[in-house]
Amino acid sequence: MISETYQAMLGGKSVIRELSEYAAARGKEIGYENVFDFSLGNPSVPVPDAFNERVVELLRTQSSMAVHGYSPSLGIPSVREKLAASLNRRFGMNYTADDIFMASGAAGALAHAFRLVTAPGDEILTFAPFFPEYHPYVDLTGAKLRVVPANTEDFQINFDAFKQMLTPAVHAVLINTPNNPSGAVYSEATLTALSAILAEKEQEFGHDIWLISDEPYREIVFDGKKAPYVSRFYPRTLSCYSFSKSLSLPGERIGYVAVNPASGVSKMLVSMCGQISRGIGHNCPPSLIQLAVADTCDLTADLSVYETNMNILYDELKALGFDIVRPGGTFYMFPRAMEEDAVAFCKKALRYDLILVPSDSFGVPGYFRIAYCIDTKKVERSLAAFRRFVQEEY
Amino acid sequence: MISETYQAMLGGKSVIRELSEYAAARGKEIGYENVFDFSLGNPSVPVPDAFNERVVELLRTQSSMAVHGYSPSLGIPSVREKLAASLNRRFGMNYTADDIFMASGAAGALAHAFRLVTAPGDEILTFAPFFPEYHPYVDLTGAKLRVVPANTEDFQINFDAFKQMLTPAVHAVLINTPNNPSGAVYSEATLTALSAILAEKEQEFGHDIWLISDEPYREIVFDGKKAPYVSRFYPRTLSCYSFSKSLSLPGERIGYVAVNPASGVSKMLVSMCGQISRGIGHNCPPSLIQLAVADTCDLTADLSVYETNMNILYDELKALGFDIVRPGGTFYMFPRAMEEDAVAFCKKALRYDLILVPSDSFGVPGYFRIAYCIDTKKVERSLAAFRRFVQEEY
Numbered sequence: 041m042i043s044e045t046y047q048a049m050l051g052g053k054s055v056i057r058e059l060s061e062y063a064a065a066r067g068k069e070i071g072y073e074n075v076f077d078f079s080l081g082n083p084s085v086p087v088p089d090a091f092n093e094r095v096v097e098l099l100r101t102q103s104s105m106a107v108h109g110y111s112p113s114l115g116i117p118s119v120r121e122k123l124a125a126s127l128n129r130r131f132g133m134n135y136t137a138d139d140i141f142m143a144s145g146a147a148g149a150l151a152h153a154f155r156l157v158t159a160p161g162d163e164i165l166t167f168a169p170f171f172p173e174y175h176p177y178v179d180l181t182g183a184k185l186r187v188v189p190a191n192t193e194d195f196q197i198n199f200d201a202f203k204q205m206l207t208p209a210v211h212a213v214l215i216n217t218p219n220n221p222s223g224a225v226y227s228e229a230t231l232t233a234l235s236a237i238l239a240e241k242e243q244e245f246g247h248d249i250w251l252i253s254d255e256p257y258r259e260i261v262f263d264g265k266k267a268p269y270v271s272r273f274y275p276r277t278l279s280c281y282s283f284s285k286s287l288s289l290p291g292e293r294i295g296y297v298a299v300n301p302a303s304g305v306s307k308m309l310v311s312m313c314g315q316i317s318r319g320i321g322h323n324c325p326p327s328l329i330q331l332a333v334a335d336t337c338d339l340t341a342d343l344s345v346y347e348t349n350m351n352i353l354y355d356e357l358k359a360l361g362f363d364i365v366r367p368g369g370t371f372y373m374f375p376r377a378m379e380e381d382a383v384a385f386c387k388k389a390l391r392y393d394l395i396l397v398p399s400d401s402f403g404v405p406g407y408f409r410i411a412y413c414i415d416t417k418k419v420e421r422s423l424a425a426f427r428r429f430v431q432e433e434y
Numbered sequence: 435m436i437s438e439t440y441q442a443m444l445g446g447k448s449v450i451r452e453l454s455e456y457a458a459a460r461g462k463e464i465g466y467e468n469v470f471d472f473s474l475g476n477p478s479v480p481v482p483d484a485f486n487e488r489v490v491e492l493l494r495t496q497s498s499m500a501v502h503g504y505s506p507s508l509g510i511p512s513v514r515e516k517l518a519a520s521l522n523r524r525f526g527m528n529y530t531a532d533d534i535f536m537a538s539g540a541a542g543a544l545a546h547a548f549r550l551v552t553a554p555g556d557e558i559l560t561f562a563p564f565f566p567e568y569h570p571y572v573d574l575t576g577a578k579l580r581v582v583p584a585n586t587e588d589f590q591i592n593f594d595a596f597k598q599m600l601t602p603a604v605h606a607v608l609i610n611t612p613n614n615p616s617g618a619v620y621s622e623a624t625l626t627a628l629s630a631i632l633a634e635k636e637q638e639f640g641h642d643i644w645l646i647s648d649e650p651y652r653e654i655v656f657d658g659k660k661a662p663y664v665s666r667f668y669p670r671t672l673s674c675y676s677f678s679k680s681l682s683l684p685g686e687r688i689g690y691v692a693v694n695p696a697s698g699v700s701k702m703l704v705s706m707c708g709q710i711s712r713g714i715g716h717n718c719p720p721s722l723i724q725l726a727v728a729d730t731c732d733l734t735a736d737l738s739v740y741e742t743n744m745n746i747l748y749d750e751l752k753a754l755g756f757d758i759v760r761p762g763g764t765f766y767m768f769p770r771a772m773e774e775d776a777v778a779f780c781k782k783a784l785r786y787d788l789i790l791v792p793s794d795s796f797g798v799p800g801y802f803r804i805a806y807c808i809d810t811k812k813v814e815r816s817l818a819a820f821r822r823f824v825q826e827e828y
Contacts (some may be wrong), residue, residue, distance in 0.1 A: 041605055041641055042699065042706075043550055049709040050702070086498035095722075096490050104480035108683035144538065144717060151715025156437055173712065180713025211435055247435055289502035291721030305436065308444070312436075315443040318567065319574025320714035321545025323538060326723055327685025328489075 076422040077395045078410045083288040094332045111324040113314040115142025119334040131269035139306040141313040144293040146282035153278040157250040158183040166214040168403030195224035208245040218257040221409040222374040223367020231273040251277045259286040261369035275302035288341035346371040349412040371413040378434045392429040470816040471789045472804045477682040488726045505718040507708040509536025513728040525663035533700040535707040538687040543674035551644040552577040560608040562797030589618035602639045612651040615803040616768040617761020625667040645671045653680040655763035669696035682735035740765040743806040765807040772828045786823040
């Protein structure tokens with residue numbers, strides 16, 4: 041019989057996708073260049089040439105079996121080795137190849153991480169504002185996602201609320217830093233405090249609590265800073281990475297789970313990922329892409345445009361009177377809406393062809409998300425629309 | 435807490451993988467050219483040049499966003515359209531793009547198909563001999579795989595046993611033709627009879643029974659024949675395809691689920707695949723590979739070597755007294771072992787550096803699988819080893 045679970049999900053179209061479809065339709069009417077589409081988190085800068093050149097070189101110089109053959113179920117050993125070495129060099133870790141599981145982007149990495157350390161019925165805590173897809177990702181494993189209310193002061197962690205919700209039912213905590221949608225980068229102080237609480241509660245509860253760190257925006261940090269590497273703060277960390285944003289290749293579905301060897305069980309967990317894959321039909325990211333990423337993993341696309349765009353928008357929106365926590369990274373900004381109802385606010389913005397995403401599905405009411413991974417010229421042209429919007433409506 | 439389900443699976447290494455690892459180790463001792471490794475179903479012929487050239491052309495001529503950008507969750511529309519047109523042209527179907535869901539190889543396609551039409555507790559019937567990975571694939575969805583005993587006469591379907599096991603608990607039937615490991619190609623008569631029984635039982639039970647057709651070997655058929663296209667025989671067919679074998683790119687993880695539009699619910703099921711993906715972290719095959727396959731989907735690698743190898747082995751093994759059903763396709767052969775215990779038989783074969791897989795994990799005792807997707811010269815050299823093996827041991 042046709043699955044009722046998945047049939048029931050068909051109604052629930054994502055707000056982001058609906059807005060993006062609206063933007064495309066509106067673009068057909070008035071020209072897409074006149075639609076200020078801030079809805080989608082889709083990288084706007086090209087992949088580094090070196091990546092494409094490496095793909096071509098592999099195709100031209102390696103045997104068909106070597107390039108297109110099956111990858112072992114945990115990933116190609118030489119690829120895992122190169123990624124481990126890169127992480128060690130950059131973040132002072134001591135991963136070996138055996139601590140790395142190659143996954144199909146961050147979604148694939150998270151699908152494995154959740155199944156590694158929770159059973160159906162277990163709770164996973166995450167912090168508002170959060171990526172709305174965490175709900176289907178977690179719900180369909182049988183675990184329960186519970187959302188800790190936001191710290192709207194600076195979008196670091198609301199520790200009081202966190203401590204209250206951290207009961208023995210919780211087996212994993214899911215964080216996303218740099219954060220979609222707030223752009224906040226968790227500070228060393230935040231990660232140190234989080235780690236201390238987890239360690240204390242593990243003692244109290246008598247069971248492990250795993251930290252699942254979703255970090256596809258790790259390389260997009262502003263003001264010349266770097267994001268603290270989460271796994272350095274807590275031994276039982278599963279780092280879920282995707283090259284989608286750093287290399288601008290979201291369509292190629294390439295990432296990994298890196299298990300902190302200080303957990304003492306990293307090799308076992310990585311082997312278990314191979315078993316999880318069998319059940320969910322995962323079977324490794326494509327060999328060609330694995331091989332090309334292994335040799336370009338220290339590069340990034342030209343990410344500077346995101347900082348440029350952020351500064352332009354931040355200055356203008358502040359001047360217009362918006363209440364905004366200045367993003368430390370990503371290509372998102374999360375200002376407070378100028379009325380309580382963010383949905384109504386974003387609906388009014390459409391009159392000015394500003395496509396903004398209301399914050400409700402991110403777990404915080406009254407805010408909106410701007411995804412400024414678009415051309416800088418368009419960001420500049422959008423400022424007049426923002427001015428008219430605020431002047432005429434508020 | 436660390437998942438007990440997946441931890442418990444760690445012990446169960448596949449027999450095939452163990453043998454393949456043994457072969458690699460033995461190869462280091464005596465030279466891999468002297469090990470007759472018939473263990474793995476890994477294509478041995480190169481990808482068609484046109485595929486690699488299309489990849490290079492895409493990288494050189496298309497924008498980074500067009501080639502490396504996100505694919506919509508059901509697959510790139512132009513790719514789905516081209517694949518539908520190809521299937522219609524080749525098999526007289528009338529698919530539209532909306533009937534096709536792009537999946538990460540056959541494993542990804544099957545993961546979606548099982549979840550589409552069964553709920554935990556439902557039964558899925560398959561026929562021995564069968565691909566052993568069906569067990570974890572199905573078990574981890576919560577459905578139950580039950581195996582209909584083999585028809586060892588010709589490895590078509592044992593219909594008497596099938597009818598007995600086809601109870602109201604069964605919601606899907608899983609077939610694999612051309613078959614791994616037997617090499618049998620289900621005849622039109624077999625598919626017609628299967629379809630009639632399913633239709634009759636649907637009436638009797640008052641619920642649908644779906645036919646899940648796993649067909650990665652569809653293009654590898656011998657004697658100038660073609661495999662009957664399963665979906666033409668039964669409207670509620672989910673065709674699960676992979677280009678791994680036809681294009682010799684198993685590492686690139688590209689395939690699809692094609693839902694027969696005659697089912698009346700194909701568009702809904704394909705949309706539901708997008709929801710299933712969210713739960714299992716699937717998120718589409720890589721964009722670059724999707725685009726390249728769309729333009730080379732009517733090609734195949736040079737598959738003739740498999741038929742050459744089959745004929746060499748079949749003639750020699752028959753002459754040595756083996757009882758074999760001559761394969762109609764694939765790159766497998768499934769002779770009866772020369773003693774009842776196939777494991778003992780295959781162990782003795784190792785003395786002659788013949789790596790053969792005992793049939794027990796395929797659901798039939800007393801047989802063995804030969805995967806002859808290896809160089810023809812090596813197949814020829816293996817004949818002397820087979821002769822010595824039989825003469826000295828039996």
